[in-house]
Amino acid sequence: MSSPLDLDQATMQRLGRTVADHVAAHLAGLRQQRLFKSISRAEAAALIPSAPPASGRDFADLMGFLTERVFAHHTPEPHPGFLAYVQCCPTFPAVLGDWLATGYNFFGGAWKVASGPAMLEVTVLEWFRQWIGMPAGTGGLLTSGGSTANLMALVAARHRAVGEDPSRLARLVVYSSTQGHSSVTRAAWIAGIPRSQVRAIAVDDQFRLRPDLLRQQIQVDRDAGLLPLAVVASAGTTNTGATDPLPALAALCQAEQLWFHIDAAYGGFAALAPEGLAALEGLGLADSVTLDPHKWLYVPFECGSLLVRDPRHLFEAFHILPDYMRDLSGSSGEINFADYGEQLSRYSRALKVWLSVSYFGVDALREAIAASLERALLVERLVREQPDLELLSAARLGICCFRVRPSGTADPARLDQLNQRVLEHINGTGNFFLSTTRIADALALRVCSCGWRTTDDDIRRLVAEVAAAGAA
Numbered sequence: 001m002s003s004p005l006d007l008d009q010a011t012m013q014r015l016g017r018t019v020a021d022h023v024a025a026h027l028a029g030l031r032q033q034r035l036f037k038s039i040s041r042a043e044a045a046a047l048i049p050s051a052p053p054a055s056g057r058d059f060a061d062l063m064g065f066l067t068e069r070v071f072a073h074h075t076p077e078p079h080p081g082f083l084a085y086v087q088c089c090p091t092f093p094a095v096l097g098d099w100l101a102t103g104y105n106f107f108g109g110a111w112k113v114a115s116g117p118a119m120l121e122v123t124v125l126e127w128f129r130q131w132i133g134m135p136a137g138t139g140g141l142l143t144s145g146g147s148t149a150n151l152m153a154l155v156a157a158r159h160r161a162v163g164e165d166p167s168r169l170a171r172l173v174v175y176s177s178t179q180g181h182s183s184v185t186r187a188a189w190i191a192g193i194p195r196s197q198v199r200a201i202a203v204d205d206q207f208r209l210r211p212d213l214l215r216q217q218i219q220v221d222r223d224a225g226l227l228p229l230a231v232v233a234s235a236g237t238t239n240t241g242a243t244d245p246l247p248a249l250a251a252l253c254q255a256e257q258l259w260f261h262i263d264a265a266y267g268g269f270a271a272l273a274p275e276g277l278a279a280l281e282g283l284g285l286a287d288s289v290t291l292d293p294h295k296w297l298y299v300p301f302e303c304g305s306l307l308v309r310d311p312r313h314l315f316e317a318f319h320i321l322p323d324y325m326r327d328l329s330g331s332s333g334e335i336n337f338a339d340y341g342e343q344l345s346r347y348s349r350a351l352k353v354w355l356s357v358s359y360f361g362v363d364a365l366r367e368a369i370a371a372s373l374e375r376a377l378l379v380e381r382l383v384r385e386q387p388d389l390e391l392l393s394a395a396r397l398g399i400c401c402f403r404v405r406p407s408g409t410a411d412p413a414r415l416d417q418l419n420q421r422v423l424e425h426i427n428g429t430g431n432f433f434l435s436t437t438r439i440a441d442a443l444a445l446r447v448c449s450c451g452w453r454t455t456d457d458d459i460r461r462l463v464a465e466v467a468a469a470g471a472a
């Protein structure tokens with residue numbers, strides 16, 4: 001007798017079509033949906049029974065339950081009005097790539113049991129390498145996201161510097177800027193670097209790490225008997241899209257013999273567009289680079305990546321060979337991705353990247369990225385035209401920050417309160433979803449325009465609505 005868990009082909013097709021139809025309808029109707037739908041923990045708990053069901057239920061009922069009680073309570077990130085944080089706006093082929101990866105359930109940790117999918121991962125990593133101009137021989141892996149990629153990079157750097165010597169670990173120092181992403185700080189902590197030895201170097205008036213101050217701090221730390229380990233530069237900060245002076249930092253790292261990691265999780269794929277590539281000069285000079293396909297390469301969560309100039313450092317930091325894995329050890333060139341990162345069981349993230357890029361072609365992605373760079377420039381232009389709006393950071397790599405500032409209002413606290421109210425009003429309309437940050441100690445409305453559903457008309461409407469809300 002077959003297992004009750006074993007569904008026949010016709011049933012699988014019926015259930016699969018139900019899900020595919022549901023997702024297609026959801027995506028096609030995104031513009032009509034309200035953004036920012038959130039409920040409290042108590043409200044959510046009341047909707048979802050806590051006890052696991054002892055017996056099964058009809059799939060249509062379950063879909064109805066999920067639609068009403070679960071899906072209804074989320075902010076649809078691929079919505080054209082989602083301009084907060086860093087939007088993840090996947091293409092439909094990328095969504096299907098994820099489904100294929102889980103449908104086949106490839107084991108992405110070892111070459112021998114999934115050599116086709118492993119070769120696909122090698123292939124997409126090679127695309128990334130070429131796009132950002134790293135040298136041949138660079139290797140790496142796809143990760144759950146940018147945070148993990150930053151962590152893997154720091155672990156590799158740490159291993160190269162101190163191996164297994166715990167006495168030296170406590171003296172390591174990591175440098176980033178005040179605008180560096182929080183995941184860099186957390187990666188350093190997880191890698192065992194004392195919290196007090198993660199330095200946030202000041203930035204210039206364009207939000208770029210200042211190499212002169214970095215050089216001074218490295219000297220101070222060396223004089224104090226500490227061991228400078230790595231510089232983590234940003235190529236597209238989350239706050240303002242700024243790119244640190246990568247060539248100068250690469251030269252400094254070489255002179256000081258420090259690992260040079262670039263966190264290009266947000267900005268890196270802008271290299272596909274000529275304007276983006278120009279803004280990212282020096283990306284290829286790093287020892288390692290983080291790039292997030294689930295940001296600007298339009299694949300669904302989760303997908304980050306790490307490229308390492310000399311992948312042996314990754315291998316040496318992570319490789320481990322227990323008896324029960326010996327028969328999976330690969331021959332030369334056959335990459336066991338489990339030897340290059342923290343995950344043993346891992347799924348094939350390459351499927352979604354490969355399917356989306358191959359379905360549309362690189363030119364289409366290049367155009368989408370170029371258009372999103374343009375949209376941030378449009379925000380900047382429109383803000384400059386409105387007398388009661390103040391530009392706080394010019395458009396850089398798809399991000400522009402501004403605030404409402406009616407003439408005659410100078411009090412910083414009142415301006416913050418006004419902009420908080422404007423944000424709540426805009427998000428309350430359900431048409432747009434914005435987030436804030438702080439720029440030069442002012443509350444800023446931040447627009448990140450990397451999604452491909454957003455149009456120029458959306459941007460015009462948003463800026464007009466913000467100006468009107470500020471005046472109300």
Ligand SMILES: Cc1ncc(COP(=O)(O)O)c(C=O)c1O
Pocket residue numbers: 086144145146147148181183234236237238263264265266267292304
């Ligand atoms: C610059 C930068 N680095 C790292 C991260 C962390 O990436 P993830 O959320 O994929 O872990 C982000 C996320 O927004 C980011 O913008």
